[in-house]
Amino acid sequence: MEINQIIDNIYPLTSKSKNLIKETIIEIKFPKGHILFKANKIETSIYFIKKGIARAYAYSDDNQITFWFGKEGDPIVSMQSYVNNQKGYEDVELLEDCVLYELKIEKLQKLFLENIHIANWGRKFSELELIKSEKRLIALQFNTATERYLALIENYPSIIQRVQLSHIASYLGITQVSLSRIRANIK
Amino acid sequence: MEINQIIDNIYPLTSKSKNLIKETIIEIKFPKGHILFKANKIETSIYFIKKGIARAYAYSDDNQITFWFGKEGDPIVSMQSYVNNQKGYEDVELLEDCVLYELKIEKLQKLFLENIHIANWGRKFSELELIKSEKRLIALQFNTATERYLALIENYPSIIQRVQLSHIASYLGITQVSLSRIRANIK
DNA sequence: AAAACTATTTAACAAATGATAAAAACGATA
DNA sequence: TATCGTTTTTATCATTTGTTAAATAGTTTT
Numbered sequence: 001m002e003i004n005q006i007i008d009n010i011y012p013l014t015s016k017s018k019n020l021i022k023e024t025i026i027e028i029k030f031p032k033g034h035i036l037f038k039a040n041k042i043e044t045s046i047y048f049i050k051k052g053i054a055r056a057y058a059y060s061d062d063n064q065i066t067f068w069f070g071k072e073g074d075p076i077v078s079m080q081s082y083v084n085n086q087k088g089y090e091d092v093e094l095l096e097d098c099v100l101y102e103l104k105i106e107k108l109q110k111l112f113l114e115n116i117h118i119a120n121w122g123r124k125f126s127e128l129e130l131i132k133s134e135k136r137l138i139a140l141q142f143n144t145a146t147e148r149y150l151a152l153i154e155n156y157p158s159i160i161q162r163v164q165l166s167h168i169a170s171y172l173g174i175t176q177v178s179l180s181r182i183r184a185n186i187k
Numbered sequence: 188m189e190i191n192q193i194i195d196n197i198y199p200l201t202s203k204s205k206n207l208i209k210e211t212i213i214e215i216k217f218p219k220g221h222i223l224f225k226a227n228k229i230e231t232s233i234y235f236i237k238k239g240i241a242r243a244y245a246y247s248d249d250n251q252i253t254f255w256f257g258k259e260g261d262p263i264v265s266m267q268s269y270v271n272n273q274k275g276y277e278d279v280e281l282l283e284d285c286v287l288y289e290l291k292i293e294k295l296q297k298l299f300l301e302n303i304h305i306a307n308w309g310r311k312f313s314e315l316e317l318i319k320s321e322k323r324l325i326a327l328q329f330n331t332a333t334e335r336y337l338a339l340i341e342n343y344p345s346i347i348q349r350v351q352l353s354h355i356a357s358y359l360g361i362t363q364v365s366l367s368r369i370r371a372n373i374k
Numbered sequence: 375a376a377a378a379c380t381a382t383t384t385a386a387c388a389a390a391t392g393a394t395a396a397a398a399a400c401g402a403t404a
Numbered sequence: 405t406a407t408c409g410t411t412t413t414t415a416t417c418a419t420t421t422g423t424t425a426a427a428t429a430g431t432t433t434t
Contacts, residue, residue, distance in 0.1 A: 067328055133320040138245070
């Protein structure tokens with residue numbers, strides 16, 4: 001997805017303000033398997049996905065638990081770094097060859113203080129992420145694993161083709177074995 | 188908690204900007220049991236809790252599931268109304284006699300467009316709520332019910348005195364019976 | 375195509391949680 | 405204090421999910 005559309009989908013800006021954001025952005029490619037963010041590190045950039053798919057995961061004991069997927073148009077953000085300038089707890093791995101738009105957090109925050117339209121764009125950005133997070137939280141609390149799996153393939157059918165089931169299982173809050181069972185029961 | 192402190196805890200403002208927000212705020216009291224927000228309704232206000240405690244819940248089949256608690260200093264927001272001007276899915280019930288600060292969403296949004304400091308205050312507000320939501324999500328996905336219960340009483344010991352266990356159980360994503368079992372096993 | 379490696383499914387048993395009902399504890403109030 | 409209503413705990417059994425290991429399927433490499 002092109003950067004103009006990504007920016008405007010969050011909150012439409014005049015081309016003047018949009019250009020101020022775009023001047024801080026560079027396009028950058030990474031191969032499949034690249035680790036974009038490392039846990040326990042303060043990240044200095046956020047990204048938007050032009051092409052590709054990524055996951056964020058953290059460790060629980062020895063095993064990785066995926067808690068976020070991003071695809072074309074989605075932002076990749078270490079919230080602890082972005083909001084509090086603190087170390088994040090997640091790795092982000094690219095699951096396909098990716099083309100990303102990179103924004104330096106420092107430059108963006110400078111724009112927030114200088115340009116009210118961009119400040120409101122940044123406000124809207126967090127508001128939309130908050131809505132996503134809240135919906136995800138409620139799904140996890142209200143729905144069974146089977147319901148969450150059906151909702152996922154309903155909302156994003158091609159994820160099954162693009163992401164391996166072990167990652168999807170941990171995203172759903174269950175083991176891979178349990179997901180396999182659920183898939184067998186649905187048919 | 189006083190409104191000046193609540194505002195400054197989100198993002199410190201000059202007294203001039205802070206006064207613009209404070210001019211839109213009224214203090215208002217409600218008795219225990221009052222239903223502040225109703226599901227399937229567009230809410231026109233957000234609140235901050237000066238004194239008291241509240242919960243948000245929604246229905247799953249016939250039973251209420253609590254997915255949020257708020258205490259002194261916390262905001263009470265129907266995110267769907269606040270962000271998208273759409274109907275929310277939650278009721279908010281006051282669990283004690285409460286003193287609240289009320290802000291009309293419309294007035295606040297007008298200030299966001301007029302005052303860059305307030306726009307950044309609004310940005311920070313959502314960012315902080317987002318961090319809370321993400322932490323909650325990860326706790327739900329990573330930790331067992333027992334761990335979530337222990338973390339809750341660690342972070343907020345007095346909640347056991349202020350909120351009945353059936354609400355806490357659904358907040359933790361388990362039944363009341365299951366929570367009772369967990370509590371019996373801990374001792 | 376065979377071999378090596380990885381991902382997914384299946385099986386068997388253990389542990390955690392859900393559902394329902396009854397008992398006990400707690401609070402409010404007459 | 406006795407009674408009524410509500411909340412919490414306990415008990416029992418069913419269901420779901422976890423754990424471990426082995427089997428199968430799918431991919432990549434040689």
